[in-house]
Amino acid sequence: MKDHQPIIIAFVCNWCTYTAADLAGTSRLGYPDNIRLIRVMCTGMVDPQYVIKAFLEGADMVLVSGCHPGDCHYINGNYKARRRIKLLHSILPRIGIEKDRLKLTWIGASDGMEFARTMKELVLKAKAMGPVASPSGSATRKQHGDES
């Protein structure tokens, strides 16, 4: 799977991780283009549905990233996100999507370097894991006929 270019969907909160991504950009820190950032106002609004949809559409990995505990702009949105990730970690492995494909990180607004480093690390991990397994061993997004 050397050639596999993973797609990573990242739901990032407006106040911390998105700002960190911005900082990484203005600081000219490079990171791989496998990441597709989706800015949300808070990780607390990431419904498990969004994560499920991303995987059904063929994402190799999904990242939810927000403020450190105690720093949430809306007081407790990141705690709610953590419970939802816990929930998805119990569901996804049952349907062949390993826990390691759904990540939750806290990256603060001033952590531009941390952001770039995390993205690089995630891409390496996603490459090592290869595509989401399907019965024939080929990529999910080619295989299962259901979702668009």
Add this chain to the structure above:
Amino acid sequence: MKRTAYLNINHEDILQSIRWFLTAALKTGEIDAVLVPGRRDDGRSIMPFLVSDPSQLESADPLSPAFALSSAKQVSRLTHRPSGKKIAAVLRPCEIRALIELVKLKQADLDPVLIISVDCLGAYTNKDWMGLSETGGKDMPYGDPARFIKQQLAHQDADVAPACRVCVNPVSDHADIRLGLFGMDVSRRLLIESSTQKGSDLMELLSLDSCTEPEDRKKRISDFVTKRNEKRDAMFKNTSEKTDSLGKLDRYFEHCVNCYNCRVACPVCYCRECVFNTDVFDHDPYQYMIWARRKGALKLPADTLFFHLTRLAHMSVSCVGCGQCSNACPSGIPVMELFSLVAGDVQAAFDYRAGNDPGQALPLSEFKEKEFPDVVGV
């Protein structure tokens, strides 16, 4: 204070004894109506009835192995706003567990309800029940409820619905009054026991002679549950093998027609308006063209797996394994098998058991500052 009594059975007519008990309870005036499964005029279908006239309890039938729908939702209809009246509800253990979840979701209230449960020995699927009721006579399961009860007590689960075959909660922990079959000679008498003050007060009014719990009742129940656990583990293993990848899951649901009956039948699918009925899924026609072009061929209706996985994410914490999803499926998809399997994992992750402890908050309705460090990090 807990009270225990025997209810004698005359001429092996166990149903008549239960009807007597319900009628006596209604006549005390402490309750205004009884919600109980009852026979329709021709006796073929058994549906929940809200009975206020004691003479109508002559058609009450909480023993027949028919389980058309989960009455938890009906109790929700009767109690989500105050009526000023009190009801007694005769429910199966799984209905009680679903009801407890609905109370936590603020969609039902237990205050005006006295819950009565009969030890549950399972029920047929709606399809099988309809087939049996066509044949009529003594072959009908309710032609002879005692026979069905004895057969089930001897672990002959062959005919009942798949969810009932693997049910490990035949006796409710949360009924105000339990009518016990385990450990009893059901041709002679059954057990009545209260587990709350509300239940004890009613039993006192009925001045039933008190007695001690039969010695081997607990053992009978635990033996029964042990066998059920084995069946349940086997079902989980089998289902797991059929659904452990997206490709397999796609085949598992290949006959799904997106009718959403499973959602309607589910007692704990709690949203007032399901997202799948909103504009979010009213896709633009051009959107379908884009999807079709990207994939070459797009299966319609779309969003089938997305629907089931979303439902899993929403209600698996509260799933009680009642099996009504499978019962309602027009395509015969074993929905319950997958949902019970996943619900087991989800509930274990939060150290939660749906319908078990009315005082324990729903896992997704609370959170703490420091918890689940295992889910954070790359």
